Amino acid sequence: MTDATVTLSAEETAAEAPTPAAEVTLGLAHFKEANEQVRAALARADAVTIREANAQRYLGCALPAGKSLDIFGTPGNDLGCYLDGGRIEVFGNGQDQVGNTMNNGAITIHGRVGDAAGYAMRGGTILVRDDCGWRAGIHMKEYEAKRPAIVIGGDAGAFLGEYMAGGIIVLAGTPGDYLGTGMHGGVIYLRHPLSTDRIMDGLIQEPVGEEDVPTLTALLDAYDEAFAGESPPLGGDLSSWHRLRPASARPYGGLYAH
Amino acid sequence: MDATTNCVLPRYRVVRDEAACTGCAQCVRSCANGVHRLRKDSDRIVINSRACVNCQRCVVFCPELALTIQPWPQVGTGSSTWTAEAMADIAKQAQTGGVLLSSMGTPAPYPIYWDHLLLNASQVTNPSIDPLREPMETRVFLGSRPEILKVNERAGQVVEPLPPQLKLDVPIMFSAMSFGSISLNAQKALALAAAELGTFFNVGEGGMHRDLEPFADHAFAQVASGRFGVDAHYLNTAAAIEIKIGQGAKPGIGGHLPGEKINSEVSRTRMIPEGSDAISPAPHHDIYSIEDLRQLIFSIKEATGYRKPVAVKIAAVHNAAAIASGMARTGADIIVVDGFRGGTGAAPKRIRDAVGIPVELALAAIDQRLRDEGIRSTVSLVASGSIRNSADVVRAIALGADACSIGSAALIAMGCHQCRDCSSGRCNWGIATQRAALTERLHPEAAAERVVNLVRAWTAEIQEMMGGMGINAVDSLRGNRLMLRGVGLNEKELDILGVKYAGE
Numbered sequence: 001m002t003d004a005t006v007t008l009s010a011e012e013t014a015a016e017a018p019t020p021a022a023e024v025t026l027g028l029a030h031f032k033e034a035n036e037q038v039r040a041a042l043a044r045a046d047a048v049t050i051r052e053a054n055a056q057r058y059l060g061c062a063l064p065a066g067k068s069l070d071i072f073g074t075p076g077n078d079l080g081c082y083l084d085g086g087r088i089e090v091f092g093n094g095q096d097q098v099g100n101t102m103n104n105g106a107i108t109i110h111g112r113v114g115d116a117a118g119y120a121m122r123g124g125t126i127l128v129r130d131d132c133g134w135r136a137g138i139h140m141k142e143y144e145a146k147r148p149a150i151v152i153g154g155d156a157g158a159f160l161g162e163y164m165a166g167g168i169i170v171l172a173g174t175p176g177d178y179l180g181t182g183m184h185g186g187v188i189y190l191r192h193p194l195s196t197d198r199i200m201d202g203l204i205q206e207p208v209g210e211e212d213v214p215t216l217t218a219l220l221d222a223y224d225e226a227f228a229g230e231s232p233p234l235g236g237d238l239s240s241w242h243r244l245r246p247a248s249a250r251p252y253g254g255l256y257a258h
Numbered sequence: 259m260d261a262t263t264n265c266v267l268p269r270y271r272v273v274r275d276e277a278a279c280t281g282c283a284q285c286v287r288s289c290a291n292g293v294h295r296l297r298k299d300s301d302r303i304v305i306n307s308r309a310c311v312n313c314q315r316c317v318v319f320c321p322e323l324a325l326t327i328q329p330w331p332q333v334g335t336g337s338s339t340w341t342a343e344a345m346a347d348i349a350k351q352a353q354t355g356g357v358l359l360s361s362m363g364t365p366a367p368y369p370i371y372w373d374h375l376l377l378n379a380s381q382v383t384n385p386s387i388d389p390l391r392e393p394m395e396t397r398v399f400l401g402s403r404p405e406i407l408k409v410n411e412r413a414g415q416v417v418e419p420l421p422p423q424l425k426l427d428v429p430i431m432f433s434a435m436s437f438g439s440i441s442l443n444a445q446k447a448l449a450l451a452a453a454e455l456g457t458f459f460n461v462g463e464g465g466m467h468r469d470l471e472p473f474a475d476h477a478f479a480q481v482a483s484g485r486f487g488v489d490a491h492y493l494n495t496a497a498a499i500e501i502k503i504g505q506g507a508k509p510g511i512g513g514h515l516p517g518e519k520i521n522s523e524v525s526r527t528r529m530i531p532e533g534s535d536a537i538s539p540a541p542h543h544d545i546y547s548i549e550d551l552r553q554l555i556f557s558i559k560e561a562t563g564y565r566k567p568v569a570v571k572i573a574a575v576h577n578a579a580a581i582a583s584g585m586a587r588t589g590a591d592i593i594v595v596d597g598f599r600g601g602t603g604a605a606p607k608r609i610r611d612a613v614g615i616p617v618e619l620a621l622a623a624i625d626q627r628l629r630d631e632g633i634r635s636t637v638s639l640v641a642s643g644s645i646r647n648s649a650d651v652v653r654a655i656a657l658g659a660d661a662c663s664i665g666s667a668a669l670i671a672m673g674c675h676q677c678r679d680c681s682s683g684r685c686n687w688g689i690a691t692q693r694a695a696l697t698e699r700l701h702p703e704a705a706a707e708r709v710v711n712l713v714r715a716w717t718a719e720i721q722e723m724m725g726g727m728g729i730n731a732v733d734s735l736r737g738n739r740l741m742l743r744g745v746g747l748n749e750k751e752l753d754i755l756g757v758k759y760a761g762e
Contacts, residue, residue, distance in 0.1 A: 031556070031560075032556075032560075035560055057553065057556070057557070058556070058557055058560040061557065061560045061561050062490035062560075062561045077553060078544075078553065078557045081557045081560075081561070082488070082489060082490045082493070082557075082561050084489065084490050096544070097544050100544060100557070101485045101488050101489070103489040103490070116543050116544055119485070119543060119544055120484070120485035120488070122489075122529050122530075135543055138539075138543050139483075139484060139485065139537075139539065139543070141529065141530045141531070142530075142531060143525070143526075143529040143530055143531065144526070146529075162539075162543075163537050163539055165530055165531060165534060165536075165537070166530070166531050166534075182537065184534055184535055184537065185531055185534050249517055249531070249533060249534030249535065250516070250517045250534065250535050251535065251537075252514050252535060252537070253516065253517070253535070254356070255356060255357055255514070256356045256357050256358075256359040256606075256681075257350045257351055257353075257354040257355075257356030257357065257358050257359065258356075258359055258681065258682060
């Protein structure tokens with residue numbers, strides 16, 4: 001029936017209190033069963049390693065602070081949905097909606113991600129070593145002390161940062177069309193500035209200023225640290241970097257007649 | 259005349275009976291639109307009819323009954339095509355270049371099928387029941403039913419766990435209305451009323467204010483395309499979760515809550531920046547198919563440990579029955595279908611008045627489709643969008659609904675007079691506004707009492723109507739279309755509604 005097995009090390013089975021590591025092998029387990037196994041392992045250990053992930057959805061769903069998942073294989077859609085402070089690292093590619101509606105925490109992808117990564121995220125950080133699909137960072141927000149960030153080391157599909165209401169997107173490669181359309185908050189940092197005809201209405205592109213340096217540097221350093229030896233470093237020279245920001249927090253204020 | 263000349267005539271004329279008026283200025287204090295003003299140099303009150311939206315607050319609160327609001331008396335041109343309203347709309351758009359915005363349900367004179375459905379009553383062949391003296395069950399449960407129920411007869415216990423169920427003491431809930439579109443006091447009133455009545459309110463798509471958490475056992479948490487206020491705590495606090503795909507008043511589009519309504523409390527509850535527009539995208543960008551809907555349903559179930567029913571709300575549209583069939587198969591526990599006469603805090607007027615179909619037809623078609631496919635019991639069905647009275651509830655249940663939700667009716671119970679100016683944020687009744695001076699006019703306890711009174715009255719009437727049919731439980735009325743007969747309907751309408759003509 002099940003392809004999922006949980007292996008606990010000897011120390012873990014011996015001790016009652018949560019111990020550092022446990023391992024779950026998912027194989028071909030259905031997502032419901034797979035997530036049950038992962039939750040059971042997380043109840044016993046703060047750090048869980050998932051092996052042979054084969055597109056099981058929702059891994060790390062609502063993972064709280066203090067818990068972490070290392071995932072080998074390919075996790076399915078909605079990886080880290082509602083992530084609540086936990087840490088997820090994927091040694092492979094992510095599929096669609098990585099970090100959907102994530103609240104806090106960190107997701108690191110040693111590969112590429114599919115569409116709508118970071119949909120509506122309001123906190124935490126997503127680092128993607130390579131490319132992302134369409135609509136990454138759609139409807140990102142920020143709120144009080146929470147300021148989410150996505151760093152994309154490769155290229156982005158169309159509609160990156162659509163409807164963005166807050167937060168930070170860093171794009172080292174080239175964007176697709178409709179970058180930041182409907183954006184009304186937050187900032188997108190671009191290593192390769194857009195030609196003027198590709199800047200959407202209501203957005204302003206300008207070279208990064210002194211005030212951007214600490215934020216941008218911290219995110220680029222985080223990327224370089226996460227992917228050291230795998231990807232050329234992004235940090236250092238910021239001279240080509242530009243920022244894209246909305247001219248107004250009220251993009252549709254003048255749309256209506258009452 | 260230049261481009262900005264206002265050619266729109268006033269809609270209303272406010273008339274003061276000078277003989278009755280004592281100059282107490284209650285009307286001046288009542289009106290946030292500035293219709294009534296005290297002249298600086300005298301104690302005379304002057305009227306600016308152009309600013310009047312016909313909310314009737316001043317009329318109700320004038321102690322001398324000195325005020326009336328009349329239609330603006332300008333004679334029309336006599337044209338049925340170029341009515342005063344049609345021309346006013348054009349004038350507004352010529353002046354502003356804007357999309358016409360309006361609020362509440364469409365006032366357009368589309369057929370109201372409720373009024374063409376008559377209820378049955380027992381005569382001779384079976385006895386009617388008097389609910390004043392005999393048991394009459396109005397309790398209903400919402401949730402998916404398993405295909406087979408295994409019961410240990412000896413222990414009197416269900417062997418396998420049931421999918422999560424919601425218990426409603428009355429077959430009436432309150433529709434989703436967000437903090438932002440309505441005031442926190444209005445939401446509190448609905449929360450208090452739902453707790454008192456043993457039913458549910460719905461916080462809408464704007465998150466759950468911390469003051470409502472004590473009522474969370476009676477709350478639906480809504481997940482809409484903007485995902486405002488959605489986190490694990492929100493999902494796990496509520497009794498059930500509703501995925502909002504569409505709303506009857508504005509099918510197919512999202513929403514823009516203007517930045518001026520995003521004050522600090524709304525910002526904190528929605529978890530978005532203060533003062534910026536709250537934009538709900540038209541689609542959920544993780545749902546482009548029925549299969550994707552299943553994905554979101556199960557992401558919520560995973561986040562809530564499969565302990566909460568998940569509802570999916572759609573607007574009544576052309577292919578509602580086929581869509582509902584797909585929804586039932588995705589794992590939705592409850593399907594909510596919202597008709598095109600349903601209310602809204604703001605919608606483009608053309609969308610509100612031209613998109614969608616009547617809930618009566620959509621409901622009947624959905625119920626029939628799910629029955630034909632043998633999956634009706636896998637899902638509960640809730641109807642909303644222009645439920646005006648208890649007879650509409652009975653009709654909806656007989657057409658196949660497990661329960662109804664009311665929005666406009668509950669607001670009217672609190673004082674709303676359907677002026678359809680919600681989007682201005684100047685609601686004099688303290689409902690559709692975030693201005694402190696206006697919201698404090700609505701006392702949650704008093705408003706809740708009025709809503710409770712309304713639902714109790716409707717429940718008594720529902721019991722009377724069911725008793726008259728010889729039916730003693732809402733469960734026996736559900737989908738019982740033999741209790742309905744049509745009048746003034748054509749063959750096609752009767753066919754879709756699944757009812758016979760009166761006399762048949």
